[in-house]
Amino acid sequence: MEIHPITPDLIPAAAALWHEAGLTRPWNDPIRDAEGALAGPTSTVLGLVEAGTLRATAMAGHDGHRGWIYYVAVREADRGRGLGRAIIEAAEGWLAAEGALKVQLMVRNTNTAVIDFYERLGYEDAEVTVLGKWLSVSPTV
Template identity: 45%
Template sequence: MSVNTRAFEPADTEAVVALWEACGLTRPWNDPRADIARKLRVQPELFRVAVDDSTGDTVGSVMAGYDGHRGWAYYLATAPTHRGRGIAAALMREVEGMLEELGCPKSQLMVRNDNVEALSFYDRLNYEIADVRVLGRRLIED
């Protein structure tokens, strides 16, 4: 099996949303299509997908951004049928390299506390738990 990564294209939308749903990344209060539309307006080159060359299926994604201070990664996903093959690690290395090229000094991400599998994965990539509290305030209702 060969998997290649590339920039997200609008035609990937439904496959990526299905991937996020299969991976449990979507939430009722976040419209994934609206998230994609917003991302395509800001640093779209930092939205990457992994495609299985043999089937053409979208089997991975990551959405990253750089705010001038820190880089952030969101929606890292690997299709359940393709886990354990290094796809997520490859996607993270790719966006980390792109962030570094932009001059980004640090990459950060958020993981739900109960997602032990993801926390273990990021530990293997040398991400550390930061002693901070994430606060949020909704500005736009989807």
């Protein structure tokens, strides 16, 4: 098992995994998101590859203080093997090496199973409200 930044040829596999995991939304282009993360100096997409297959991913980025983790996904057939924990720990390690002091992530409040997973890893409700604003064309919902 290896965890490292994915190469551009793995972007379609990552996007397919994110779709399988229910992480994609019509207004977010996962291919563009992955390309942008790999192109930027403060972000990456980590992939857990085993036996030549992309089995888990995590996108990580930082602003110089706070790190963020996105697109955490494990192939459905590989869940329960500790791969989610491994990819999160790798993303945290990448962020720490980049100088991030804190890591944050967003989980839809209806996704209680995933919230329980993150709580087991030491994450806690930050008791904040996330606000957003589209700077370009609004999404079609």
